[in-house]
Amino acid sequence: xxxxxxxxxxxxxxxxxxxxxxxxxxxxxxxxxxxxxxxxxxxxxxxxxxxxxxxxxxxxxxxxxxxxxxxxxxxxxxxxxxxxxxxxxxxxxxxxxxxxxxxxxxxxxxxxxxxxxxxxxxxxxxxxxxxxxxxxxxxxxxxxxxxxxxxxxxxxxxxxxxxxxxxxxxxxxxxxxxxxxxxxxxxxxxxxxxxxxxxxxxxxxxxxxxxxxxxxxxxxxxxxxxxxxxxxxxxxxxxxxxx
Amino acid sequence: xxxxxxxxxxxxxxxxxxxxxxxxxxxxxxxxxxxxxxxxxxxxxxxxxxxxxxxxxxxxxxxxxxxxxxxxxxxxxxxxxxxxxxxxxxxxxxxxxxxxxxxxxxxxxxxxxxxxxxxxxxxxxxxxxxxxxxxxxxxxxxxxxxxxxxxxxxxxxxxxxxxxxxxxxxxxxxxxxxxxxxxxxxxxxxxxxxxxxxxxxxxxxxxxxxxxxxxxxxxxxxxxxxxxxxxxxxxxxxxxxxxxxxxxxxxxxxxxxxxxxxxxxxxxxxxxxxxxxxxxxxxxxxxxxxxxxxxxxxxxxxxx
Numbered sequence: 001x002x003x004x005x006x007x008x009x010x011x012x013x014x015x016x017x018x019x020x021x022x023x024x025x026x027x028x029x030x031x032x033x034x035x036x037x038x039x040x041x042x043x044x045x046x047x048x049x050x051x052x053x054x055x056x057x058x059x060x061x062x063x064x065x066x067x068x069x070x071x072x073x074x075x076x077x078x079x080x081x082x083x084x085x086x087x088x089x090x091x092x093x094x095x096x097x098x099x100x101x102x103x104x105x106x107x108x109x110x111x112x113x114x115x116x117x118x119x120x121x122x123x124x125x126x127x128x129x130x131x132x133x134x135x136x137x138x139x140x141x142x143x144x145x146x147x148x149x150x151x152x153x154x155x156x157x158x159x160x161x162x163x164x165x166x167x168x169x170x171x172x173x174x175x176x177x178x179x180x181x182x183x184x185x186x187x188x189x190x191x192x193x194x195x196x197x198x199x200x201x202x203x204x205x206x207x208x209x210x211x212x213x214x215x216x217x218x219x220x221x222x223x224x225x226x227x228x229x230x231x232x233x234x235x236x237x238x239x240x241x242x243x
Numbered sequence: 244x245x246x247x248x249x250x251x252x253x254x255x256x257x258x259x260x261x262x263x264x265x266x267x268x269x270x271x272x273x274x275x276x277x278x279x280x281x282x283x284x285x286x287x288x289x290x291x292x293x294x295x296x297x298x299x300x301x302x303x304x305x306x307x308x309x310x311x312x313x314x315x316x317x318x319x320x321x322x323x324x325x326x327x328x329x330x331x332x333x334x335x336x337x338x339x340x341x342x343x344x345x346x347x348x349x350x351x352x353x354x355x356x357x358x359x360x361x362x363x364x365x366x367x368x369x370x371x372x373x374x375x376x377x378x379x380x381x382x383x384x385x386x387x388x389x390x391x392x393x394x395x396x397x398x399x400x401x402x403x404x405x406x407x408x409x410x411x412x413x414x415x416x417x418x419x420x421x422x423x424x425x426x427x428x429x430x431x432x433x434x435x436x437x438x439x440x441x442x443x444x445x446x447x448x449x450x451x452x453x454x455x456x457x458x459x460x461x462x463x464x465x466x467x468x469x470x471x472x473x474x475x476x477x478x479x480x481x482x483x484x485x486x487x488x489x490x491x492x493x494x495x496x497x498x499x500x501x502x503x504x505x506x507x508x509x510x511x512x513x514x515x516x517x518x519x520x521x522x523x524x525x526x527x528x529x530x531x532x533x534x535x536x537x538x539x540x541x542x543x544x545x546x547x
Contacts, residue, residue: 001315004348011345019333080329084390086295088346089318243296 008090012098020068021106030064030110053118054205055177060114065107065140069147070164074157093235103144111136131207138223139200145230152238171197196226244307246271246398246429252301254287261287263453274430276444284453285433289402293323322391326402328383332376336386347394361389381412401432441522449530457529464525473518476501480510
């Protein structure tokens with residue numbers, strides 16, 4: 001049975017990549033968005049933009065991993081196509097994992113392009129790419145699971161987009177993408193600690209600008225925990241919706 | 244071993260009882276039709292038997308496997324054509340079939356040839372690379388059926404297979420269903436078209452408000468309402484011609500009445516037909532509903 005599940009996860013992710021993710025607008029938007037932000041910051045506050053690199057890379061991962069993920073499941077539930085996957089000889093968690101893997105692969109691919117770009121552009125050491133990639137892997141997993149949760153929690157595609165933005169934009173403000181956590185009021189710092197983007201930014205920051213070590217390992221473990229929690233919640237809600 | 248056995252299968256949604264303690268058996272190799280109006284619980288029954296929704300109560304075995312414990316094994320051997328043709332709009336006809344094969348573990352080396360074979364069989368070879376979204380409704384239905392057959396299932400569920408199809412497409416689809424039966428595939432179909440059930444099914448279960456009110460062969464159901472016999476006679480005389488029906492305790496009695504009438508009126512009998520009760524009459528009598536109820540919500544029949 002686990003073989004059927006693994007095969008299902010792989011082919012569902014592959015199909016989603018072909019059917020939804022690898023469309024020119026998705027790819028170009030995913031890369032142009034952080035590029036435009038870097039340019040805007042460079043013009044407004046010229047100087048050392050390297051401090052922005054972790055936030056920009058992580059924000060790219062957040063948007064690319066959740067943008068389609070938050071829509072795909074809702075869309076397929078509306079068209080009835082999700083039932084096709086449910087009828088296949090795989091378990092519900094495997095079907096959901098295939099969906100999440102699609103978001104991870106796309107988020108990882110887009111954010112890796114931005115990661116390589118900022119590493120080269122800001123003159124960062126090439127060895128930092130490896131730990132940063134690891135941090136992005138765990139980050140996109142948590143973000144994609146978040147997208148899946150949003151997707152199963154609503155009934156309409158527009159509701160998915162609204163709910164996803166309702167979560168993403170406050171996270172960008174709270175989680176240290178542009179403003180360091182230490183500058184936020186204590187209450188907001190506590191709130192930030194309950195959000196996965198905070199740990200993603202910290203992990204990528206440690207990989208790109210700091211010293212990858214135990215603090216980064218802790219961030220990665222928290223991201224893995226978020227992934228498991230969000231995924232489990234999405235699976236339970238989806239099961240209830242289908243019943 | 245029966246293809247399907249259910250015992251008190253029940254599904255409730257809050258206070259609504261969609262399917263109420265239904266028990267039936269589908270024999271291997273037969274075409275079994277679940278006939279009933281909208282909201283009778285037909286789709287819910289299929290959704291439970293295919294694992295899309297969990298029964299609230301009761302048990303079922305599909306192909307000998309327990310529905311609650313062995314669902315992945317059941318899914319390997321069943322094909323399902325839902326009421327809505329639900330393949331992927333973005334993928335071509337060929338890619339949709341290949342994706343279905345990937346999910347069912349059809350070996351890579353067989354996929355291309357099998358997809359082309361199915362496209363030929365369903366007369367879709369000319370639409371091989373056309374996205375699903377750009378196919379006609381009949382073609383989408385045919386491709387959805389093809390996708391349900393990629394793994395050569397032993398049991399095929401068809402939920403309202405011809406709804407929304409034009410007469411020609413519906414006729415073609417029925418011919419395919421008959422061919423599948425000939426190949427030994429057990430078919431469980433739901434329909435609200437009386438003529439479709441009559442034409443295709445070996446046995447029919449009448450489902451009304453979640454209950455099975457009758458289950459028998461088509462002839463068996465008709466026999467339940469057969470009270471006496473009716474003959475239709477075509478009479479010709481000096482005053483003109485007429486067609487009349489005569490009802491008697493049996494065919495002989497009905498004929499005696501017809502001939503007596505002809506003699507009394509001085510007319511000649513041109514033709515005599517014995518009239519069999521229709522499934523529609525059986526349905527009306529056994530369910531207490533009118534046949535129009537079946538058509539009212541989904542448009543007129545497309546049975547040619």
